Amino acid sequence: MSVTAGILGTVAALRATVAELHGELTRNDLVSWTAGNVSARVPGEDLMVIKPSGVSYDALSAETMVVTDLHGVLVEGELAPSSDTAAHAYVYRHLAHVGGIVHTHSTYATAWAARGEPIPCVLTMIADEFGGEIPVGPFALIGDDSIGRGIVETLRACRSSAVLMRGHGPFTVGTDARAAVKSAVLLEDVARTVHIAHQLGTPPPLRQDDVDRLHARYRNVYGQH
Amino acid sequence: MSVTAGILGTVAALRATVAELHGELTRNDLVSWTAGNVSARVPGEDLMVIKPSGVSYDALSAETMVVTDLHGVLVEGELAPSSDTAAHAYVYRHLAHVGGIVHTHSTYATAWAARGEPIPCVLTMIADEFGGEIPVGPFALIGDDSIGRGIVETLRACRSSAVLMRGHGPFTVGTDARAAVKSAVLLEDVARTVHIAHQLGTPPPLRQDDVDRLHARYRNVYGQH
Amino acid sequence: MSVTAGILGTVAALRATVAELHGELTRNDLVSWTAGNVSARVPGEDLMVIKPSGVSYDALSAETMVVTDLHGVLVEGELAPSSDTAAHAYVYRHLAHVGGIVHTHSTYATAWAARGEPIPCVLTMIADEFGGEIPVGPFALIGDDSIGRGIVETLRACRSSAVLMRGHGPFTVGTDARAAVKSAVLLEDVARTVHIAHQLGTPPPLRQDDVDRLHARYRNVYGQH
Amino acid sequence: MSVTAGILGTVAALRATVAELHGELTRNDLVSWTAGNVSARVPGEDLMVIKPSGVSYDALSAETMVVTDLHGVLVEGELAPSSDTAAHAYVYRHLAHVGGIVHTHSTYATAWAARGEPIPCVLTMIADEFGGEIPVGPFALIGDDSIGRGIVETLRACRSSAVLMRGHGPFTVGTDARAAVKSAVLLEDVARTVHIAHQLGTPPPLRQDDVDRLHARYRNVYGQH
Numbered sequence: 001m002s003v004t005a006g007i008l009g010t011v012a013a014l015r016a017t018v019a020e021l022h023g024e025l026t027r028n029d030l031v032s033w034t035a036g037n038v039s040a041r042v043p044g045e046d047l048m049v050i051k052p053s054g055v056s057y058d059a060l061s062a063e064t065m066v067v068t069d070l071h072g073v074l075v076e077g078e079l080a081p082s083s084d085t086a087a088h089a090y091v092y093r094h095l096a097h098v099g100g101i102v103h104t105h106s107t108y109a110t111a112w113a114a115r116g117e118p119i120p121c122v123l124t125m126i127a128d129e130f131g132g133e134i135p136v137g138p139f140a141l142i143g144d145d146s147i148g149r150g151i152v153e154t155l156r157a158c159r160s161s162a163v164l165m166r167g168h169g170p171f172t173v174g175t176d177a178r179a180a181v182k183s184a185v186l187l188e189d190v191a192r193t194v195h196i197a198h199q200l201g202t203p204p205p206l207r208q209d210d211v212d213r214l215h216a217r218y219r220n221v222y223g224q225h
Numbered sequence: 226m227s228v229t230a231g232i233l234g235t236v237a238a239l240r241a242t243v244a245e246l247h248g249e250l251t252r253n254d255l256v257s258w259t260a261g262n263v264s265a266r267v268p269g270e271d272l273m274v275i276k277p278s279g280v281s282y283d284a285l286s287a288e289t290m291v292v293t294d295l296h297g298v299l300v301e302g303e304l305a306p307s308s309d310t311a312a313h314a315y316v317y318r319h320l321a322h323v324g325g326i327v328h329t330h331s332t333y334a335t336a337w338a339a340r341g342e343p344i345p346c347v348l349t350m351i352a353d354e355f356g357g358e359i360p361v362g363p364f365a366l367i368g369d370d371s372i373g374r375g376i377v378e379t380l381r382a383c384r385s386s387a388v389l390m391r392g393h394g395p396f397t398v399g400t401d402a403r404a405a406v407k408s409a410v411l412l413e414d415v416a417r418t419v420h421i422a423h424q425l426g427t428p429p430p431l432r433q434d435d436v437d438r439l440h441a442r443y444r445n446v447y448g449q450h
Numbered sequence: 451m452s453v454t455a456g457i458l459g460t461v462a463a464l465r466a467t468v469a470e471l472h473g474e475l476t477r478n479d480l481v482s483w484t485a486g487n488v489s490a491r492v493p494g495e496d497l498m499v500i501k502p503s504g505v506s507y508d509a510l511s512a513e514t515m516v517v518t519d520l521h522g523v524l525v526e527g528e529l530a531p532s533s534d535t536a537a538h539a540y541v542y543r544h545l546a547h548v549g550g551i552v553h554t555h556s557t558y559a560t561a562w563a564a565r566g567e568p569i570p571c572v573l574t575m576i577a578d579e580f581g582g583e584i585p586v587g588p589f590a591l592i593g594d595d596s597i598g599r600g601i602v603e604t605l606r607a608c609r610s611s612a613v614l615m616r617g618h619g620p621f622t623v624g625t626d627a628r629a630a631v632k633s634a635v636l637l638e639d640v641a642r643t644v645h646i647a648h649q650l651g652t653p654p655p656l657r658q659d660d661v662d663r664l665h666a667r668y669r670n671v672y673g674q675h
Numbered sequence: 676m677s678v679t680a681g682i683l684g685t686v687a688a689l690r691a692t693v694a695e696l697h698g699e700l701t702r703n704d705l706v707s708w709t710a711g712n713v714s715a716r717v718p719g720e721d722l723m724v725i726k727p728s729g730v731s732y733d734a735l736s737a738e739t740m741v742v743t744d745l746h747g748v749l750v751e752g753e754l755a756p757s758s759d760t761a762a763h764a765y766v767y768r769h770l771a772h773v774g775g776i777v778h779t780h781s782t783y784a785t786a787w788a789a790r791g792e793p794i795p796c797v798l799t800m801i802a803d804e805f806g807g808e809i810p811v812g813p814f815a816l817i818g819d820d821s822i823g824r825g826i827v828e829t830l831r832a833c834r835s836s837a838v839l840m841r842g843h844g845p846f847t848v849g850t851d852a853r854a855a856v857k858s859a860v861l862l863e864d865v866a867r868t869v870h871i872a873h874q875l876g877t878p879p880p881l882r883q884d885d886v887d888r889l890h891a892r893y894r895n896v897y898g899q900h
Contacts, residue, residue, distance in 0.1 A: 203339035653789035
C-alpha cells in the first residue's frame, strides 16, 4: 500500500498539523523529553500520520512525521514510527468517529493512573468536556494489541474523550488531532485541580442531571458556529 | 442599539486593552486552552467589551473582541460573545462601581471552589487586596442569570473583589479591567500559598483589627498617587 | 541631603543593577504582579537605591528606580519609593555588613511564614547557603519600624541570610543586592523541596557538626576566587 | 598532563556539547541559580569536560568549560572546576561504561533524597528508563571521595542510571552526557509523578516480570536504530 496521488495534499497538510500540535504538548507542559505523541487519521483512508520514535520535540517538522497504515506498517517517511503506533492504529480501526489521538505521561493524569483511580466529576469543566468522571483503563504491556484494546473498551463504556491507562498514563481522542490535543490539555488541567482539591478534603460530585445538561450545552452551544 | 460616534474612540481603546489583558491570563498561568475571559464596561454606556467564545488566546486581537449591551446582545463584532457573557452583563447591571470582570478556572482558586471553602485571611497580602477571607458563591448552571446573581449577592456581603463559584471557578471584579486582572492574579497567588500552608498545618488567621488597618492603608497609600 | 557629584557614577550603576535584578525575581517566579522589591545600599553613603511603589515589572528601568536616605526620605527620582522602604532602611541602619535586601511573597517560603514554622536544615544546600534552619520573624504591621526591627533581631540571632516574617513573607540580605537575590532564589528552592519532603514523612535534620563544616567550606571554597 | 594534539577536536566538540546541555537543566527546571552540573568523559583519555564552579548558566559557553584529569586536576581552562568535580572523577575512574554525569538538586528527586526513600517502580516509564526502583545512596560530605564512592556502590547494585544521595540530591549517569541529562530529566518527572500519586494513596508497584520485559524492550526497540 502507498500514498496515492489523490490524497497527497491531505497527507502533506496533516503532516504539518501533527508536527505543529506536538508544540502544544511542550507548551502546555504535558511531556518530558521525547515521551508523548500525537497522531491523525487520514480521512477516508486506512492511513494515519504519527510522530517518529524517540525524536526530540525540537527536531519535529512536517518532513520528519511518518505515515503508516492502520496496522502500524510504515507507508511513507524515513524514520521508525512511535513505539505507541500499534495502540493508535488499533483505536482508529475500532472507533470510526476518532480522527485524532494523543498520548502523554502528563504528571497529574499519570498520578491518578498510577493509583488506578478515576477522576471524579466535581467541576463544571469536567462535565462540559468529559461528560462525567474520567475512567481508568487496564494495565497493559506494550508490544501487542493490549493497550489499544484497553483504550477502546474503556472509551466505549462512557462519554469521556480521555482514558487513564493504569500504571502508564493518559490517552485522549477527538474528531481530529486538534480536538484530541485539547482533551489532553484540559485533562491535565482538571487532573491537577481535582488532585489539589482532594488534598484538603473531598469535593462533592456534581448531580448527574447537572452533568448531563452541562455536557449537552457545551457540545451544542459553546464556541463559534 | 448601536455604538454611537461619540464613543467610538473609547470602544476602540477598550477593545485593545481587553485583548491585551487576556495575555496576562496566559502569562500568569490562569487559563488552559480557551477557558477564561476578561470584559470591560464602556464607561457611561450600557455596553461592554468581551472576549469571543471558544477562540484561541493566540488569535485574540482588538479586532476579534466583541461589544454587547448589558443584556449580552451583540452590538458590534463578527464573532459570538463568550458563553459567560450573561454573567458579566448581570454584574455590570447590578454593581455600578464595577468597570471590569475576569473569569478563569485557575488551579488553586478552583480547588477551593470545588470544596466550597473560603480562603481564610492568614496573610497580609490577603488583607491588603481582599480585605478579609475570600468568599464562596453558590453552585449555578450556565444559561440564565443564576451565575451573575450568585456573584453579585456574594460580593455585596463583603469587601472582597473575588468570589469562588462553587464547583466552577473564580470571578474577580475591579474598577476597570486591569484591576480585575490584578485581582485574578493575586487571588491565584494567595489561593496557592494558603493551600500549601494548610498541607502541613493550620496557619492562624490575622486579627480583625490588623486586617482592617492593612486594607485601609493599602487602598489609600500603596502605589503612585 | 542630595546625591553629591563624587558618587553619581556609583548611583547610576546601582540603579541599573537593581532594575536588572528585579528581572531575576520574575524569571525565578518569586513575585506576582508588583509585589516584591530589591534594594542596594550605596557603599559608604547613607543612601540606598530601591524600586518605586506599585510599578509593573515590565516598566522598571534604571531611570524609574528611586534613591532615598536611610530613613526612607526620597533623595532622587520621580516616583514614590516602595511601601517597604522603611523596613529596608531600618536594616541598612542596623546591619552594617548588609549591602542588598530582597523582599518577596514567594509561594513556599510564604507558606512556612503563614504557619510561623522555621525551615529545618535537612539538606546540604541549606547548610551551605543558610548555615542552619531558616528562622521565623515576628508578625509586624507595615507603617513604622516594626518590620525592620523584626528582621534585624531575627537575623542577629543566627547565620541565616533569610528570615520568614510571620503571616507576611520572606526578606533576604546579602553583601550586595545580587547576593540577596541569590539568597531569595535559593530560599524558595529549599522552602519548596523541604515542604514536599514533609508531605510524605519527616526528613531527618543534618548533624550540627556536618552543618558547620558544610557552611564553612561553602563560604571559603565555592565559586571563583 | 595536557591535552594532546590528537584529541583537540574531540575536546572542543565536548566543550560545546557540555555547555549546551546545561541549557537543558534550566529549560527543564532542574536547577536554581548555579547549583547543578554536567560533565562528559573524553573517550579513550583520562580526561573529562565539566562546568566551572559558581558560574551563572547564562555565562556558560564552550570557552568557559574546563578540562580536568580523572582526579579532578585542572588540565585546560581559565576557571576553577565545579566543586563536585571529585565526585564526577571518582565515578569515571570506577565505572568504565559511564561517559556522562549530571548532578542537580531538582525539587522532587531531592525531596525523596531528603527522606532517604527510594522511588518505587509504579509506572511503565520507570521500568523503561530505570529498570526498577530508583535507589538511595549514603549521606556523604563534600571534600573527599565519599560522594563518588557512595554513587558507585549504589549504582553497581542495580540497573538504575540515577541515585538519590541522602540529604543532598540526585546524580545520574549515561553512556554519554546527553544520556545522563535525559536520565536527570526523566528522574525528576517520575519523582514528581510518584510523589503526587502517593499524596492520595499508595500506587501498587509493577510486577517484577513486567518490569524486566519493559526494560529489555526499551533498551532494544525504542528510538531510531
